[in-house]
Amino acid sequence: MLITYRSSLEGTLNIAESFEKNCWINMTAPSTEELAQVSQFCNIPMEFLRDPLDLEETARIQYDEETNCTLIIIDFPTIDMNYDQFDSYITIPIGIILGTDYMVTICSQSTGFLESLVRRNVNTSMKSRFALEILFLISTQYIEKLKQLNKQRHKIENNLRNSLTNKQLYDLMEIEKSLVYFLTSLKGNGDIITKLFRTHSVKLYEEDKELLEDVIIENNQGIETTELYTRILNSITGSYSSLISNELNNTMKTLTKFTVFLTLPTLVFSFFGMNVTLPIADQSPLSWMFTLIIAVLFIVLIGLAFRRRRIY
Known part of the structure; x- marks a missing residue:
């Protein structure tokens, strides 16, 4: 699926019927024809469009001198469809491509959080700042998902005090798995966000640098919160393991x-x-x-x- 947006004079995002200069192209699970169309019309290397679709792709920044395009790959949290007991999470990559006249976001799955940008006053012609807005939004997504995981942990912990079952232990394992995904991705994202200060292909103004610092602070908060929740979860599982051994004895x-x-x-x-x-x-x-x-x-x-x- 491919949707093109362009900001109006009032700062709102409107859907454009065709590719226009300084527009934002949002691609979700695109077809081969859509990839070829965007690559040819926007002069973007095909590998820049294909790499973010690989779920195993790591966070990185890449610059192509021939087309003057910069690729930023960063991970964001999404619900794990393989576990239906509660909202367990994994992380998948999303690509942000900054071209000369176009900006492209591409992902293999639906990115519902980007819909909030449509309701904001943003300017698609300011590509660097728009990319930082997306990075900040991704960082806040981690904080929101961490809060949901913590609420679920409290619920499971209260049930554990009444009775201990295998299902509750499996739920704790899913939370621990989500935290491992989060911590790994947040640290990788942090390295990429820090590199933006030293990347000459991404032009940053003073206001952009302030927003980038906010992104770094938000990402570091996500790392610290994830590490805290991981230690708490390890303490809980260790305590209940001791209780199980004591009951068995x-x-x-x-x-x-x-x-x-x-x-x-x-x-x-x-x-x-x-x-x-x-x-x-x-x-x-x-x-x-x-x-x-x-x-x-x-x-x-x-x-x-x-x-x-x-x-x-």
């Missing part, structure tokens, strides 16, 4: 006690049930009382021994 201790108490009467009754001469007359009607008393006596003695050693 208590269960095994209880079963061992029952085994000992049940084994003693069996030993006594087995001894007196042997076909040999015993001190108790086998014809006496009270003989079974003697064996029962001996079994109970053994149980009481072992119980007192356990109590003295504080095994209970």
Whole structure:
């Protein structure tokens, strides 16, 4: 899909029917024909359009001297469709291409957060500042998703206090996986954002530098928040692992006690049930009382021994 926008004199973005000078071309999962059309009309290298569509592409900046185009690839968070229990996240790349007369954003999936730019007063002719607006918007997306993950963690933690199930542990694993994606992508994005200060192909004015500093601050806040949530989650999982081990030890201790108490009467009754001469007359009607008393006596003695050693 391909949509072209151009800012009006009032600063609002309007959809353009064709490619115009200083317009913004937003491409989502484009077809081969659309890639060829944009590459030819806007004089953009084809690899600049194809690289951001690779989900394994890392964040980077690349400049092409022949076409005077700059490619910025950066990661943004999106919902993981493979997990439907709650909103788990992964990160995928998005490409921002700054050309001489055109600006292109391209991604393999829908970028709903870019729709908020349509409602803002932006100027597509100021390509560097417009690119920084997108970078700032991506950084704020991380903060919003982190807040949602933290709320979900609180919910799972409250459920864990009542009962511990495998589903809750799997949910915690999904949150931890999302945080790993976030931390890796935020650090990669931070390196790219810092390089913008030293990149001569991207012209920055004083106002742009101030916005770039805001982007760096927002990205660093995302890194610190992700690291904090990761430490909290590791602490929670470690604590519950200790609780599970403790519960297992208590269960095994209880079963061992029952085994000992049940084994003693069996030993006594087995001894007196042997076909040999015993001190108790086998014809006496009270003989079974003697064996029962001996079994109970053994149980009481072992119980007192356990109590003295504080095994209970």
